[in-house]
Amino acid sequence: MNNRPNLSEVEYLNWREVVHDRCGIYFTPSRRHFLESRLWERLQHRKLKSYTEYYHFVLYNSDGDHEWGQLLDLLLNNESSFFRHTPSFTALTEHVLPDLMQKKRLLGINTFSIWSAGCANGQEAYSLAIAFLETAVSRQYQLTVWGTDISQRSLQTAKKGIYKPYDIRNMPPPYLQKYMCSTKAANGRRMVYQLNDTIQKLTQFSALNLTAPERYSLPQQDVIFCQNVLIYFQPADRKTIVERLCDHLAPNGYLFLAPAEMIRLKIPDIRQVKLEETLIYQRERR
Amino acid sequence: MDEKTGLGKLLAPIEWLRSHIAAKLIFFGILMAIIPLSIIGSFVFINLTNRFEANAISSGFDSASADGEAINGYLENLQSSIAYLGKSAPMQGMVAAKNNGDEEIYALRREKLAQEFIAFSQENPFFTQLRYLDETGQEIVRVDIKLVGEEPIIVPQEQLQNKAGRYYFDDTMKLNRGEMLISPIDLNREGGEVEILPDGSYRPVIRYAVPIIDKNGKRHGIVLGNAFVSTFLDPLAETERATDGLNKTFVINNDGFYLKNSAEPEKEWGGSSDLDTGATFFTDYPQYANAASGGQLLAVSENIDDIVIIVPLQAGREEEPFGAFITIESKDTALATVRAAQKVFLAVLAATVLLSIAIAIAISRPLTNQINKIMEMFSMVGIGDFDARAEVVSQDELGDMALSLNAMLDNTLSLIQSSEEREQMQDSIMKLLEEIGGVADRDLTVEAEVTADMTGAIADSFNIMIEQLREIITDVQDTTLQVSASANEVQATTEHLAIGSEEQADQIVDTSAAIDEMAVSIQQVSENAALSATVGEQAIDNARQGTKAVAATVDSMDRIRVHVQETAKRIKRLGESSQEIGEIVKLISDIADRTSILALNASIQAAMAGDAGRGFAVVAEEVERLAERSTGATNQIDTLIRAIQNETYEAVSAMESMTDEVVAGSELAENAGIALQEIETVSSRLGELIQSISLAANQQARGSETVARSMNEIAEVTQQTAAGTKQAAVSINNLSMLADDLRNSVSTFKLPDHE
Numbered sequence A: 001m002n003n004r005p006n007l008s009e010v011e012y013l014n015w016r017e018v019v020h021d022r023c024g025i026y027f028t029p030s031r032r033h034f035l036e037s038r039l040w041e042r043l044q045h046r047k048l049k050s051y052t053e054y055y056h057f058v059l060y061n062s063d064g065d066h067e068w069g070q071l072l073d074l075l076l077n078n079e080s081s082f083f084r085h086t087p088s089f090t091a092l093t094e095h096v097l098p099d100l101m102q103k104k105r106l107l108g109i110n111t112f113s114i115w116s117a118g119c120a121n122g123q124e125a126y127s128l129a130i131a132f133l134e135t136a137v138s139r140q141y142q143l144t145v146w147g148t149d150i151s152q153r154s155l156q157t158a159k160k161g162i163y164k165p166y167d168i169r170n171m172p173p174p175y176l177q178k179y180m181c182s183t184k185a186a187n188g189r190r191m192v193y194q195l196n197d198t199i200q201k202l203t204q205f206s207a208l209n210l211t212a213p214e215r216y217s218l219p220q221q222d223v224i225f226c227q228n229v230l231i232y233f234q235p236a237d238r239k240t241i242v243e244r245l246c247d248h249l250a251p252n253g254y255l256f257l258a259p260a261e262m263i264r265l266k267i268p269d270i271r272q273v274k275l276e277e278t279l280i281y282q283r284e285r286r
Numbered sequence B: 001m002d003e004k005t006g007l008g009k010l011l012a013p014i015e016w017l018r019s020h021i022a023a024k025l026i027f028f029g030i031l032m033a034i035i036p037l038s039i040i041g042s043f044v045f046i047n048l049t050n051r052f053e054a055n056a057i058s059s060g061f062d063s064a065s066a067d068g069e070a071i072n073g074y075l076e077n078l079q080s081s082i083a084y085l086g087k088s089a090p091m092q093g094m095v096a097a098k099n100n101g102d103e104e105i106y107a108l109r110r111e112k113l114a115q116e117f118i119a120f121s122q123e124n125p126f127f128t129q130l131r132y133l134d135e136t137g138q139e140i141v142r143v144d145i146k147l148v149g150e151e152p153i154i155v156p157q158e159q160l161q162n163k164a165g166r167y168y169f170d171d172t173m174k175l176n177r178g179e180m181l182i183s184p185i186d187l188n189r190e191g192g193e194v195e196i197l198p199d200g201s202y203r204p205v206i207r208y209a210v211p212i213i214d215k216n217g218k219r220h221g222i223v224l225g226n227a228f229v230s231t232f233l234d235p236l237a238e239t240e241r242a243t244d245g246l247n248k249t250f251v252i253n254n255d256g257f258y259l260k261n262s263a264e265p266e267k268e269w270g271g272s273s274d275l276d277t278g279a280t281f282f283t284d285y286p287q288y289a290n291a292a293s294g295g296q297l298l299a300v301s302e303n304i305d306d307i308v309i310i311v312p313l314q315a316g317r318e319e320e321p322f323g324a325f326i327t328i329e330s331k332d333t334a335l336a337t338v339r340a341a342q343k344v345f346l347a348v349l350a351a352t353v354l355l356s357i358a359i360a361i362a363i364s365r366p367l368t369n370q371i372n373k374i375m376e377m378f379s380m381v382g383i384g385d386f387d388a389r390a391e392v393v394s395q396d397e398l399g400d401m402a403l404s405l406n407a408m409l410d411n412t413l414s415l416i417q418s419s420e421e422r423e424q425m426q427d428s429i430m431k432l433l434e435e436i437g438g439v440a441d442r443d444l445t446v447e448a449e450v451t452a453d454m455t456g457a458i459a460d461s462f463n464i465m466i467e468q469l470r471e472i473i474t475d476v477q478d479t480t481l482q483v484s485a486s487a488n489e490v491q492a493t494t495e496h497l498a499i500g501s502e503e504q505a506d507q508i509v510d511t512s513a514a515i516d517e518m519a520v521s522i523q524q525v526s527e528n529a530a531l532s533a534t535v536g537e538q539a540i541d542n543a544r545q546g547t548k549a550v551a552a553t554v555d556s557m558d559r560i561r562v563h564v565q566e567t568a569k570r571i572k573r574l575g576e577s578s579q580e581i582g583e584i585v586k587l588i589s590d591i592a593d594r595t596s597i598l599a600l601n602a603s604i605q606a607a608m609a610g611d612a613g614r615g616f617a618v619v620a621e622e623v624e625r626l627a628e629r630s631t632g633a634t635n636q637i638d639t640l641i642r643a644i645q646n647e648t649y650e651a652v653s654a655m656e657s658m659t660d661e662v663v664a665g666s667e668l669a670e671n672a673g674i675a676l677q678e679i680e681t682v683s684s685r686l687g688e689l690i691q692s693i694s695l696a697a698n699q700q701a702r703g704s705e706t707v708a709r710s711m712n713e714i715a716e717v718t719q720q721t722a723a724g725t726k727q728a729a730v731s732i733n734n735l736s737m738l739a740d741d742l743r744n745s746v747s748t749f750k751l752p753d754h755e
């Protein structure tokens, strides 16, 4: 692995552009090494000689699109965990959900729609479902949690709902008992944890590229979580995506970003909700 | 055979043949050589010629069609290159950027397109020029390759020309999307004249061009490639077939004009648009004209003296043929090798016959010799001489036979004396064999009895051998036991290790993902901090300006206060002087009062004085009137002064209160100034703080970047280690299996109990 040749400047720029055009991820010079190591892995797998040869393969070969999918799965960072950003979840259960539930009760609405945009292996989507169930104790709602991601590999994992011990490190033990059961892995060596049917039935996973130009094919949302996704994009792209996400907020709907992901956002009808250590926007009722 | 008659002479060899083995052998030898040789020979003679001709045609056909296909391949490659470049990402990007009016991206893509052109011209060395012309015919990107193998050059903007009106531009602009213009191959013209290169050769070119049409059907010009055709035509004339003079190679177009003529190069390019010599293949070789214009891959050889191979040429995939590649080879030269081979074959045949005669003679001589000796010996024994022995003169079986015959005679003689001894020997051998028979069944416990006779020695050495074998087998069994035990142990540990390192690898991959993400988000924070720092700086600037403004306000208020105080003083002084005036006025009015009394007295005196005082009385009256008037005036002045004094008093008090206000105002402004200054210091400190955060975050980002990087590497290594350990587990497993096998195979040996 140490005989890996360096990515030349031209190759780096070409690859950076292609990756950015296709999925929005922008490989800053500090992540050039990351890019290089993933490219090398794939091109060796394809038995090709150079990054340029591989570039032409991905762009022009009839098998290039399939290969791009494989490469993309390597380039994406699908780091995640259950209840990852505690202040956001606290704000959700203590402020946002009670507020929305009260308003819905007045209007006599029974449905709830929550979206985890960039859901990685699904932990965020499942956490949202659990948080909702834990809050909505007094009344029955019809909840759908949408999990979308660009990575097919991640979506597959998410749909299975099976996790390694490392993946559930943040899961509060009571929830673990209540919503998950442990089994032996398929290869029979290790323990793995699987989500209950109750939770799995509330979730819907599908592929969605946040930077694709067409309109997101999802209904209006009461809550959108889009955390640790925008950091991989350039500021301009970040802004466009946040605007498009705000477009998908139902009246009174809330958008959760991770702190420090966006500064100075000016969209009509969108205001920032100031809650400890969070970055939350809300659509004001029109 | 002393008969010398004609018949006797004729029959002598037959007679000799009948009575001598040697003669028979020789005769057989010759027949054996000649019969197969002549059968094979005649077969070969008949077949070889046909086969060779067919071979010559098919190999000529193969190599000619390979050459023709090579040309087609080059041309197809050119076609697909241009088709690709017309659709390439930078080209599409340029069109998009143009449609969006985005000049910066347009320029960037143009740069990219030039790079793409360079890459293609390096990959496909036949291009001499690659260009992109916009819809007005203006060259936008142009890459030139002066000579094959030279570095491509991007032609600088100021040297680019407009090519509107050229047939290749106008014709291509009329094409639909997906269509391509392919020019005929002709000689390049510069300024209307056929271009002649420095070495006197011409520059034949072919052009490929595609229109660029966006998805709305708007045209954006053309992509055009010129290729230098000599590059692949010339080598054809220089192949072995073409240069040995036995073979002629041509490339012609559909009108029969030569693009290449290896026999008569001066006839090349005879077309009217080229050198216009009018020389064509069709007039030079009318007998092949029909075949050559057929447009099919063809070999012609029947009923004519030449082998003619025709390969149609296409300027690209699915294009009509534009001409053909033709080789003509005379049959005489093609079949020269066959004829030579025939001669060689005859010579070999003759040589073989001679050689077989010689060998037959050489073999038969010692053969008959030995037989003769045996015959002699038998005839001696026949007459009762048992001591007669055959002399051994040859090393072959006959010699052996003589030897055994001699030995047989010897044995037969001694047979009678030693039959008793032999029986004894047989017995002890049988016993020995019985004793050691167990070893064949892997029983190593056996031991042979060591007797005093001849077999005793054998038994002894046998026992020693068994002893050694026993030791070896025991060793092997011990060792394999040990090996398999330790292998099992190692296997267990490595398996454990493999599971461990697999888990570890997974964990490290997870961790390295986490660290990568941390690095990215720290980067994010540092960017934000940098942004805040600039905002902070702006705030400082604002505060600074504010402070300045406040200072200015304080200044001007100060000035106002001083002014007002000054004025108040003056007005006060005015009030004082008006008081003085009032005093004077009082004095005057006193004087006036006293004057009017005086005037009254005077008028009384004047009345008393009678007429004499009449004049004086008039004066006194006048004085009196004056005094009255001045009293009135002073009264008026007095009220005026009083009013002035009132007013000045009011003014002064108003001014006094105003100065108070000014003082208070300037105090306020001063306070504001101080506050602003504080803001300034606070926000500059804040700026520093933010800057240091940004610095720290930056540093952290860099740090975590290296951590992420080494984690990445560790992950790779661990993955490999995991794989390696697995591998090791497998091979150790194999080893232990091997040891088990070995143990099994030696465990079947039976060993004495105490071992």
Ligand SMILES: C[S@@+](CC[C@H](N)C(=O)[O-])C[C@H]1O[C@@H](n2cnc3c(N)ncnc32)[C@H](O)[C@@H]1O
Binding pocket: A023, A024, A025, A076, A077, A078, A079, A080, A081, A084, A117, A118, A119, A120, A121, A124, A148, A149, A150, A151, A154, A208, A209, A210, A211, A212, A226, A227, A228, A229, A232, B517
């Ligand atoms: C680091 S994970 C964040 C997971 C989760 N939201 C959390 O905070 O734990 C980022 C995810 O964004 C996804 N992603 C990256 N680019 C995307 C795009 N253009 N469209 C949709 N998802 C994208 C990646 O596949 C990855 O799973």
